[in-house]
Amino acid sequence: MSEKRILTENCGLIDPKDINTYLAKQGLQAWRKARKTMTPQQVIEEIKRAGLRGRGGAGFPCGLKWELAGRAEGEKKYLICNADEGEVGTFKDRFLIQNDPFSLLEGMAISAFAIGAEKAFIYLRAEYRYLLEGLRNALRQAEDSGLLEELDIEIREGAGAYICGEESALMNSIEGKRGEARFRPPFPPVNGLFGFPTIINNVETLANVPLIIRNGADWYSRMGTKESKGTKLFCVSGDVSRPGIYELEMGSSLKDLVIGLAGGEDVMMVQVGGSTGRVLPFSMIDIPLAYESVLGSGAVIVFDHSRDMVDFLYRTIEFLNEESCGLCTPCREGIECLIEVLDRLVNGEGVQGDLEILEVSCAPMASASLCGLGQSAPTPVRDSLQYFREAFAGRISQSVLLRSLKSIPSSGKPASYNQD
Amino acid sequence: MTGISTDKRDTLLAMITEEQRTLGFVSKSSMFSMAQWLGIPVAEVYGVVTFHTFFSVKPQGKHVVRSCKSVPCHLKRSEMVASWIGDYLGVNAGETTPDGRFSFELTNCIGACDQSPAMLVDDVLYGDLNQERVAKILKSFD
Numbered sequence: 001m002s003e004k005r006i007l008t009e010n011c012g013l014i015d016p017k018d019i020n021t022y023l024a025k026q027g028l029q030a031w032r033k034a035r036k037t038m039t040p041q042q043v044i045e046e047i048k049r050a051g052l053r054g055r056g057g058a059g060f061p062c063g064l065k066w067e068l069a070g071r072a073e074g075e076k077k078y079l080i081c082n083a084d085e086g087e088v089g090t091f092k093d094r095f096l097i098q099n100d101p102f103s104l105l106e107g108m109a110i111s112a113f114a115i116g117a118e119k120a121f122i123y124l125r126a127e128y129r130y131l132l133e134g135l136r137n138a139l140r141q142a143e144d145s146g147l148l149e150e151l152d153i154e155i156r157e158g159a160g161a162y163i164c165g166e167e168s169a170l171m172n173s174i175e176g177k178r179g180e181a182r183f184r185p186p187f188p189p190v191n192g193l194f195g196f197p198t199i200i201n202n203v204e205t206l207a208n209v210p211l212i213i214r215n216g217a218d219w220y221s222r223m224g225t226k227e228s229k230g231t232k233l234f235c236v237s238g239d240v241s242r243p244g245i246y247e248l249e250m251g252s253s254l255k256d257l258v259i260g261l262a263g264g265e266d267v268m269m270v271q272v273g274g275s276t277g278r279v280l281p282f283s284m285i286d287i288p289l290a291y292e293s294v295l296g297s298g299a300v301i302v303f304d305h306s307r308d309m310v311d312f313l314y315r316t317i318e319f320l321n322e323e324s325c326g327l328c329t330p331c332r333e334g335i336e337c338l339i340e341v342l343d344r345l346v347n348g349e350g351v352q353g354d355l356e357i358l359e360v361s362c363a364p365m366a367s368a369s370l371c372g373l374g375q376s377a378p379t380p381v382r383d384s385l386q387y388f389r390e391a392f393a394g395r396i397s398q399s400v401l402l403r404s405l406k407s408i409p410s411s412g413k414p415a416s417y418n419q420d
Numbered sequence: 421m422t423g424i425s426t427d428k429r430d431t432l433l434a435m436i437t438e439e440q441r442t443l444g445f446v447s448k449s450s451m452f453s454m455a456q457w458l459g460i461p462v463a464e465v466y467g468v469v470t471f472h473t474f475f476s477v478k479p480q481g482k483h484v485v486r487s488c489k490s491v492p493c494h495l496k497r498s499e500m501v502a503s504w505i506g507d508y509l510g511v512n513a514g515e516t517t518p519d520g521r522f523s524f525e526l527t528n529c530i531g532a533c534d535q536s537p538a539m540l541v542d543d544v545l546y547g548d549l550n551q552e553r554v555a556k557i558l559k560s561f562d
Contacts, residue, residue, distance in 0.1 A: 088490045091531040126474045127530040129543040159437060160473035162528060176432035177464075178471045194430075237492040237533035244534045275491070301492055301533075315491050319528055325471075 003261070004223070004231050004249045006211055007204070011099035016134060019141040022102040028147060030210035034110050038213075043114040044070055047209065049217035051229035056082060056165070056202030057273060057297040058372060065199055068189035069115040072197035079112045079120040080193065080200040082170060086125060086162040087274035088319060089299030092233035093203035095245045097131050100207070101138035105147060107206035110213055112151045115199055120151055123170055125158045132157070162323035166371045167200040169325060180327040181371035204233055204298075224250030228290035236262040238302035248289065255285040258302055266304045269388070274299040275316050276376035279383035309391040313384045314342040320377050331374025334365035338381060345392065350399035355385060355392055429458055436469055444480045473527065481516045481523035483561050485509070486540040489526045492533035501537045502526060504554045522561070 005011075014021040022028075034043050048063030069077060081104065085093040096104060108120055124132060135155060142148050156174055158164050164173045168182035171193045192198025208230060212220045221229045228250035234257055237243045241263035248257060254272065258264040267282050272289070273296015280287060280294065287293050303312065321335045338361055341354045362378030369375045385392060432454065439450050446469050455462040469475045487502050506512055509522050516523040532538035535547025539554075546557050 085531055086529060088529040089492050089533050090529075091533055094531050125531075126472075127527075127540065130545055156433070157437060158472075159433060159440075159475055160527075161471060173433065174430060176429040176458075176468065178467050235533060237536060238495045243536075271491075299533075301495075303495070307495070312491065315494055319490060323528065 003247050005247050006223075006231055007103075007207060007233065008095075008099070008245070008247045010103065011095070014100060014102075016099055016101055017137060019102055019138070019145055022100070023145070026214060027102055028106060028145065030213035031106050031109050031113075031147060034113060034213050040070060040114045040116060043110060043213065046217045047114070047212060050212040050220040051217075051224075051227075052205065052208055052212060052220070053228065053291060054202055055204035055208070055232065055298070057087065059291045059295065062201065062205055065189055065201075066111065066115050068187070069197045069199045072190050074197040076119065076196050077115055077117040078193045078196055078198040079108060079115065079117040080167075080170065080174070080198060081108055081120065081122040081206055082165060082167065082200055082202050083128070084123050084125045084158050084165040084170060085128070085203070085297075086165045086323075087297040087299055088316075089235060089237050089271070089274050089301045090297045091235050092245055092298055094128055094131065095233070096203055096207055097128070097135055101135055102142065103207040103210055104203055105138060105142045105153070107209035108153060109142075109147050109151055110209050111199065111201065111206060115197075117199070118151060120153045121174060121193075122153060122155045123158060123164070123174060124155055125164075126160045129157065161325075162319075163325045163371075163373060166373060168371065170200065171198065178325070180325040181373075183370065225288065225290045225292065227292040228295070232289065232295065232298055234289070234298045234300050236300045236302065239267070239304040239307070240264040240302050251288045251290045253285075254280070254287050254289055254294075254300070257289065257300060258285065262300075262302070264302045264304075266306075267302060268305045268307060269303045269309070269312075271301045271303070271312075271316075271380065272299070273297055275319050276373065276379050279380050279387065281387040309384055309388040310342070310345050310395050313380060314339075314346045316380050317342055317377070320373065324373055324377075328368075328370035328374060330365045330368040331370065331377065334361050334369070334374065335377055337361045338377075345395045345399070348395075348399050348402045350396040352396060352400075354396055355389070358385060358392075429460065432458060432465065432468060436465075436472075436475055440475050444482070445476045445478055448477075473525075476523075479516070479520070482521050483542055484523045484525065484540075485558070486525050486527040486530065487513070488528070488530045488532070488536070488538050488540075490529035490533075492529070493536040493538060496536040498537040500551075501539065501549050501554060504549075504551045505539070505558070508555055508558050522558075 044066045052062040053059045161179045163169045164179040169179040173179040188198045223230050231247050231249050234246045246261050270280050272278050272294045277296040278294045317338045321339045324331050326332045341357050344350050365374050366378045439446050451465045455465045513526045532547050537549045538547040
């Protein structure tokens with residue numbers, strides 16, 4: 001299985017500093033086609049028929065989202081490009097902005113036309129500030145080329161908060177509030193930024209739009225599986241010899257990606273989809289990468305047999321504990337509970353019943369949390385316990401052993417005996 | 421949902437960013453004046469400042485070194501990177517050098533997992549770090 005480069009076709013071939021090189025590669029043709037030969041409704045239909053779904057991780061059908069916003073009543077409408085790529089192990093949006101910012105801007109122009117937005121935001125994470133200048137330059141050139149004649153795009157910078165990549169938290173952040181998740185409904189396409197209908201799409205999703213409009217929905221939907229059309233960018237990191245970005249047709253196998261392309265050896269486990277993603281043991285390496293099986297943000301972190309599962313899970317949950325916005329109780333207290341137990345396990349202080357506490361904590365988080373962070377935080381916990389239970393159980397028996405050793409002083413008499 | 425919303429409230433994040441970048445921290449007095457200008461409680465401004473890891477209410481060093489500690493960098497021994505930085509600067513993570521030149525922080529994923537272990541110094545990304553490279557990079561800021 002080889003890569004299928006359609007979204008990244010321009011990457012490395014065009015000069016991201018010069019829009020003329022983009023124009024030479026069919027740049028802006030999709031936008032012209034949409035504006036001259038299609039109605040906004042037809043654009044939405046085309047995206048729907050193509051089967052494009054959100055590439056940020058949640059996988060919501062893009063056309064449906066646009067349709068809801070297009071139909072919604074509102075004095076004005078907003079488009080937001082989510083470039084707050086904070087998911088652990090994900091760096092595809094950085095790659096796209098660095099190598100082909102024009103496809104993103106063209107996709108935004110088409111999207112704004114389809115839903116009737118005159119104002120758009122790109123929310124760029126603070127960690128990517130080094131991309132700002134290139135992006136601004138691309139924006140200026142796009143304006144000069146007439147791409148943005150009816151659309152005002154403003155870049156807003158984040159300030160270091162993972163949760164701001166969650167759509168409702170992102171809107172709060174743009175509004176100048178703490179990046180806490182919102183209660184839904186109302187959903188953003190009806191009542192979003194400043195209370196107006198709003199579409200929030202990931203960088204990769206928007207960059208796919210020009211391809212679909214230019215080549216047609218039929219061309220696009222021929223690629224992929226029943227539920228997952230087109231291609232996906234995967235970010236491979238960890239124990240592989242060739243980490244990096246790989247573009248594969250949806251439905252490609254994890255094995256082809258991790259072993260064939262990225263050169264993984266002695267693989268024990270792969271986490272797909274970032275910190276809240278699935279944890280897959282090597283026995284499941286043949287799984288297809290698609291929304292109906294496993295996908296997420298496209299982060300693929302590979303672990304070989306030298307790695308420790310308890311350490312991995314502790315670090316993952318520690319990350320989520322730091323990044324939870326703390327607004328809703330199931331997420332805030334649930335993660336706190338998970339980290340308390342995992343902290344015991346990594347420090348050799350585990351007690352019988354710890355694994356059951358981990359399992360019991362997961363259910364309310366998954367069902368009652370306000371946003372995706374809390375809802376999916378149990379995913380790596382459940383998977384780790386299901387596939388690597390012996391690693392966790394072993395840590396408890398080691399803890400018991402350590403305690404028993406500590407309680408015996410060097411004289412050979414138990415500590416309690418001396419204290420008496 | 422929280423506080424009084426005004427039509428200029430959405431300028432708050434950019435104002436704080438500007439303050440952080442020019443002064444190296446967000447002072448109490450600047451938070452008061454932002455709150456006054458926006459007509460919102462100071463607690464609201466303080467709430468936004470402390471929500472974000474790139475803002476500090478205490479003076480930071482001239483340069484901020486952020487070493488990534490998330491899982492992909494951890495797999496490439498990011499603890500060693502943190503200890504090299506700590507040794508070079510003579511401070512622990514979360515501290516500022518006495519001469520005020522550097523602040524050293526551990527950060528969550530900075531999206532450079534293909535070149536892990538990685539760090540940010542101010543706005544510049546440095547990947548594929550080793551001891552020699554860390555020393556060389558930090559020296560260039562001296």
